[in-house]
Amino acid sequence: MHDNVVTAFGIAVTIVAYVVSRRVFLKTRLTLLNPVFVSTITIILVLIAVGIRGEQYKPGRELMTILLGPATVALAVPLYRQRRLLVMYWASIAVGIVCGSLATIATVVLFARWASLDRMLVLAVAPKSVTTPVAIEIARILGTNISITAVLVVSTGMVGAMIGPRILTTLRVSNPIARGVAIGTTSHAIGTAAILQEGETQGAMSAIAMALTAIFTAFVGPFLIPWLVGIGR
Numbered sequence: 001m002h003d004n005v006v007t008a009f010g011i012a013v014t015i016v017a018y019v020v021s022r023r024v025f026l027k028t029r030l031t032l033l034n035p036v037f038v039s040t041i042t043i044i045l046v047l048i049a050v051g052i053r054g055e056q057y058k059p060g061r062e063l064m065t066i067l068l069g070p071a072t073v074a075l076a077v078p079l080y081r082q083r084r085l086l087v088m089y090w091a092s093i094a095v096g097i098v099c100g101s102l103a104t105i106a107t108v109v110l111f112a113r114w115a116s117l118d119r120m121l122v123l124a125v126a127p128k129s130v131t132t133p134v135a136i137e138i139a140r141i142l143g144t145n146i147s148i149t150a151v152l153v154v155s156t157g158m159v160g161a162m163i164g165p166r167i168l169t170t171l172r173v174s175n176p177i178a179r180g181v182a183i184g185t186t187s188h189a190i191g192t193a194a195i196l197q198e199g200e201t202q203g204a205m206s207a208i209a210m211a212l213t214a215i216f217t218a219f220v221g222p223f224l225i226p227w228l229v230g231i232g233r
Helices: 003-028 035-050 054-065 068-072 076-081 081-087 091-115 119-125 132-142 146-170 176-195 200-230
Strands: none
Touching: 003 035, 003 054, 035 146, 068 091, 068 132, 076 081, 076 200, 081 091, 081 200, 091 119, 091 176, 091 200, 119 132, 119 146, 132 146, 132 200, 176 200
């Protein structure tokens, strides 16, 4: 197929896969049928079936990712509407983000070390709970494999979006602010998109948690992660 046809086909498949996946999710409300997860699997299977390689899909993907900017900015709308709650509970939100970020990094590193993973792999895994651009830069500073980090970031977001809200419900965490902060701190943008469907408050708190977690981790990660990895060695 001609390059332009492949690009158009890739974009069409992506849009159709997501629209259908989202309709299925809204109809069933099953967290395991998260639209991002289902559409990703569908797109991969379709591309394999028609013989389109990843590098051929890349131009279409790059065109679609341009929309990530406006989509991220759009999160400011629910955040602005919930600004009173943000001002009222700023201290609790800040403590939750800091504690959640530190706990996430420490837990991942300690578990990876317990599993006797290679040092470079531990460094790649550690920044998985922040948004992709920040995680990649942290991985680059740490001198580890940025491709592994990128894959783990996306995987973390998908898993968090699918099971995060259910875990919070099981633990009887019903406060919308707490639910939003928890998801945003651990599952970044994909989790934020999922929790936004619960309510505007959850989505707004998740958005601010995602942003502040990225900023906080960008400052402490390059120092904290190597220190944790090096303890006892």
